[in-house]
Amino acid sequence: MDHDGAPLAQLTGISKSFGGTQAVRGVDFTLHAGEVHALLGENGAGKSTLMKVLSGxxxxxxxxxxxxxxxxxLTGPADAQHAGIAMIHQELDLVPALSVAENVFLGREPRTRLGAVDRRRMVRGTAALLERAGVGFDPRRPVEQLRTGEQQLVVIAKALSLDARILVMDEPTSALSAPEVERLLEVIGELRRAGAGIVYISHRMEEIGRVADRATVLRNGRVVAGFDARSMTAAQASEAMVGRPVHLVFRTTGNAAAGEELLRVEGLAVRTRRPRPGRRDPAGVDLRVGKGEIVGLAGLLGSGRTELLETLYGAGTKGTWQGKVLLAGEEVRPRSPRHALRLGLAFVPEDRRISGLALEHSVLANAVLSVVDRIARLGWVPRRREQQVARASVERLGVKLASLRAPAGALSGGNQQKVVLGRGLLTEPRLLLLDEPTRGVDVGAKAEIYRLLGEVAERGVGVLLASSEPAELIGVCHRVVVLQGGRTVRELDTGHTSEADLLAAAMGQGQLEDLVGGRR
Incomplete structure (x- = not known):
């Protein structure tokens, strides 16, 4: 690609510290018009900090x-917007109680001649932006009624509304299903052809090769490598990111399909008097998980994966149950997360910052939250015991942190996820429920999480894992159950299934019987 004249954006010698921590060290970075420049690095490498500098x-x-x-x-985001810069954050900055349209035009509301907010124009404009992003839900719906992936699309629509020449995308596809990802990549192509410059941060290497022109790798706050993104291999990028060769060995357990049955779900459906818009409660789910088996949950946005896990954990919509849930042969109905924990279930939610962590509290407090009752003596928690348990958990998962007393919100996304996973494992569950456990997590942290799942399964724990990444489901799981509209429509043996097969099943293509010869 020929780049005549000055770059659209040029950062030279950028450094930024927080207390005694040097987040970015003398970084040079350029972005040209009509270019997609990928910014890669482990969680905590300095990517988000550098882009927050660019976005004011x-x-x-x-x-x-x-x-x-x-x-x-740039003294603030308003200066950056004036300069034509917009940023799509990995952690969504939306106001839950406001509508989609109100969030898209927050602070920039169109006005009538009399100075009142022109809601009709706002709704029309938002509908057009959502259509451009490839979705068609009602702009008047409150954001709090949307699933995480739908909220991600609202943030993308909001950024498009700014007509920015420089667009920073921080993990824009982390919560999107395959069709939404495809539409977003089309939108990026349209923006590039219009002359916009895009900084693209992602841990999904297959996307980088498809969408980016160049790639810059950060490690420990410094630039350590630069690549032509179209010819860069995942192995090259991963090694540059972590400073050593990384082998993403997915499955570390043998075929556990013949293991003793741990979980059986038969015809599970939840009927509510007032269904919440945007939710897809179980409407006929059948599946089983054996001891030591990792079973995947696949499906497009709105298929009901998250709602099924929440229901099994007692955190879903309250209503009338139909069907059965059997745990080790005993029929159960978790009434609350506390009850589910007593039954031997642990849950790692999709949105770690809202559902998984108390960000203002310390890593120590977050790490032991689920086992306080176990380590307490006569209602009092011994500090030394609390610290021992927390330290053992974070060391086991390789959490990078300055101190156990540091707030959980100060950790990088991948390390936050490890804290949540470690807390679940401390409860010594029989069944581990995981919703997008590697969302927004770098390649090194992914490898560690996969290793831990292998160890957990080898100890006989059952795992039910929802993921929007076909490669992860096929690589990690023994079997995958496909959901559509809250129903089980297919079951696939991953030993005989390709990513294309899985995607076709999730999209409803083909017949609704098992590819490998019958539902087991």
Whole structure:
């Protein structure tokens, strides 16, 4: 690609510290018009910090920013917007109680001649933006009624509404299903052809090769490598990110399909008087999980994967149950998460920042939250015992942190996820429920999580894992159950299934019987 003239954006010698931690160290980074530049690195490598500097959210300690060759000083997001810069954050910055349209135009509401908010124009404009992003839900719906993936699409629509020339996308596809990812990549192609420059942060290597022109790798706050993204291999990128060869060995357990049955779900459906918009409660789910077996849950956005896991954990919609849930042969109905924990179930939710962690509290408090009753003596928690349990958990999972007393919100996304997973494992569950456990997690952390799942399964724990990544489901799981509209429509043996097979099943293509010869 030929880049005549000054870069669209040029960052030179950017450094930023937080207390004694140097997050970014003397980084140079350029972005040209009509280019997609991938920014890669492990969680905590400095990617988000660098982009927050470009988007005006952080002021660098040292360095210079130039837009169209001219030095600029960005003292806040408003300055960045004025300069034509917009950022799509990995952690969604939406107001849950407001509607989709109100969130898209928040602070920039169109006005009538009399100065009142023109809601009709706002709804029309939002509908057009959502259509451009490939979705068609009602712009008047409250954001709190949307699933995480749908909220991600709202944030993308909001960024498109700014008509930015420089667009920073931080893990934009982490919560999207395959068709939504395809539509987003089409939108990125349209923006590139219109002359926009896009910084693309993602841990999904297959996307990088498809969408990006160049790739820059950060490690420990420094630039360590640069690649032509179209010819870069996942192995090259992974080794540059972690500083050593990384082998993503998915399955570390043998075929556990013949193991003793642990979980059986028969015809599970939840009937509610007032169904919540945007939810897809179980409407006829059949599946089983054996001891030491990892079973995947596949399906498009809105298929009901998350709602099934929440129902099994006693955290879903309250209503009338139909069908049966048997745990080790005994019929159960978890009434609450506390009850589910007593039954031997643990749950790692999709949105770690909202459902998984108390971000303002310490890593120590978050790590032992589920086992406080176990380590307490006469209602009092011995500090030394609490610290021993927490330290053993974070060391087992390789959590990178300055101190157990540091707030959980100060950790990178991957390390936050490890804390949530470690807390679930501390309860010594019989069945582990996982919803997108590697969402927004770097390649090194993914390898560690896969290793842990292998260890857990070898100890006889059953795992039910929902994921939107076909490669992960096929690589990690022994079998995959496909959901559509809250119903089980297919079961696949991953030993005889390709990613294309799995995607076709999730999209409802082909017949609804097992590819490998009958539901077992």
């Amino acid at each position: 959210e952080l002021t660098p300690d040292h360095g210079e920013i130039r837009i169209d060759g001219r030095p600029v000083r």
